[in-house]
Amino acid sequence: YVKNTKEILDKASREGYAIGAFNFNNMEFLQAILEAAEEEKAPVIVATSEGAIKYIGKGDIETGAKLAVEMVRTYAEKLSVPVALHLDHGRDFRIIMTAIKAGYSSVMIDASHLPFEENLRETKKIVEIAHAVGISVEAELGKLKGIEDNVVEKESVLVDPEEAKIFVKETEVDFLAPAIGTSHGAFKFKGEAQLDFERLKKVKEYTQIPLVLHGASMVPQDVVKLANEYGAELSGAKGVPEDMLKKAIELGINKINTDTDLRITFVAYLRKVLSEDKSQIDPRKIFKPVFEHVKEIVKERIRIFGSSGKA
Numbered sequence: 537y538v539k540n541t542k543e544i545l546d547k548a549s550r551e552g553y554a555i556g557a558f559n560f561n562n563m564e565f566l567q568a569i570l571e572a573a574e575e576e577k578a579p580v581i582v583a584t585s586e587g588a589i590k591y592i593g594k595g596d597i598e599t600g601a602k603l604a605v606e607m608v609r610t611y612a613e614k615l616s617v618p619v620a621l622h623l624d625h626g627r628d629f630r631i632i633m634t635a636i637k638a639g640y641s642s643v644m645i646d647a648s649h650l651p652f653e654e655n656l657r658e659t660k661k662i663v664e665i666a667h668a669v670g671i672s673v674e675a676e677l678g679k680l681k682g683i684e685d686n687v688v689e690k691e692s693v694l695v696d697p698e699e700a701k702i703f704v705k706e707t708e709v710d711f712l713a714p715a716i717g718t719s720h721g722a723f724k725f726k727g728e729a730q731l732d733f734e735r736l737k738k739v740k741e742y743t744q745i746p747l748v749l750h751g752a753s754m755v756p757q758d759v760v761k762l763a764n765e766y767g768a769e770l771s772g773a774k775g776v777p778e779d780m781l782k783k784a785i786e787l788g789i790n791k792i793n794t795d796t797d798l799r800i801t802f803v804a805y806l807r808k809v810l811s812e813d814k815s816q817i818d819p820r821k822i823f824k825p826v827f828e829h830v831k832e833i834v835k836e837r838i839r840i841f842g843s844s845g846k847a
């Protein structure tokens with residue numbers, strides 16, 4: 537169990553590959569992610585959003601954070617690969633403190649919806665506290681479109697590399713998520729997929745720290761098609777193409793946040809299994825094949841990110 541996410545991300549940044557940061561909300565997704573990392577011999581980051589902590593704790597934040605840490609630690613001590621637990625899109629000061637106290641390896645303070653100076657001040661405060669207890673911190677500059685937890689960002693506002701230089705110097709944040717055109721969820725682009733690689737290149741040059749890509753799911757069309765065949769309504773779903781992910785990694789992305797790809801895979805195969813095995817009522821028999829597919833998609837991502845065999 538990795539005490540501090542920085543150690544695995546600094547290595548990835550030095551060697552030019554990316555670590556998957558996969559979101560989970562329950563035991564089965566966590567199992568699938570960790571099995572995938574073990575089979576790929578890859579370091580891995582598992583992440584909970586604030587909503588996931590509330591979900592795991594049935595509304596009680598301490599319970600949720602504690603349970604997440606205990607589940608991850610208990611599984612991780614059996615594995616040969618490094619595992620880090622990360623708080624994704626931390627916004628609420630109390631939740632960030634609770635995650636640190638519970639034993640998370642790193643926390644994100646997402647104050648990117650605030651004006652630059654306020655984002656900088658918020659981030660600096662979290663960094664001072666987290667660094668005092670040996671925990672690493674992620675922050676975000678610029679805005680992703682779509683729903684970011686409970687804040688609806690109408691327009692994406694791309695990162696300003698000059699701001700990034702000042703921001704990282706002033707806050708001493710360990711890794712930075714620059715908005716370069718992605719957005720959360722399954723409907724990322726109206727027209728052609730497009731990322732601002734020029735900005736990304738400059739942010740890396742100016743900051744020289746591990747960078748994070750949010751909204752990075754690829755939204756595989758075969759899985760979307762399967763889900764729709766079994767009654768889902770996901771037409772128009774579109775993600776980040778593989779060649780763009782690879783280019784982003786070449787230009788300095790070292791942590792890739794992936795949630796939607798696991799969700800779509802889960803939904804497609806759950807629908808399929810339920811419609812084919814109509815008398816099945818044992819949840820274990822329903823979930824086993826479904827989470828085999830979730831594990832496979834995580835392995836595919838780890839291979840694309842270049843972290844297979846890096847444990």
Ligand SMILES: O=C(COP(=O)(O)O)NO
Binds near residue numbers: 625722754795797
């Ligand atoms: O950024 C993400 C996940 O993005 P996706 O919706 O593209 O999986 N989590 O913080």
Ligand SMILES: [Ca+2]
Binds near residue numbers: 646678680
């Ligand atoms: Ca944000």
Ligand code: NA
Binds near residue numbers: 583674793
């Ligand atoms: Na994050």
Ligand SMILES: [Zn+2]
Binds near residue numbers: 625720750
């Ligand atoms: Zn995100």
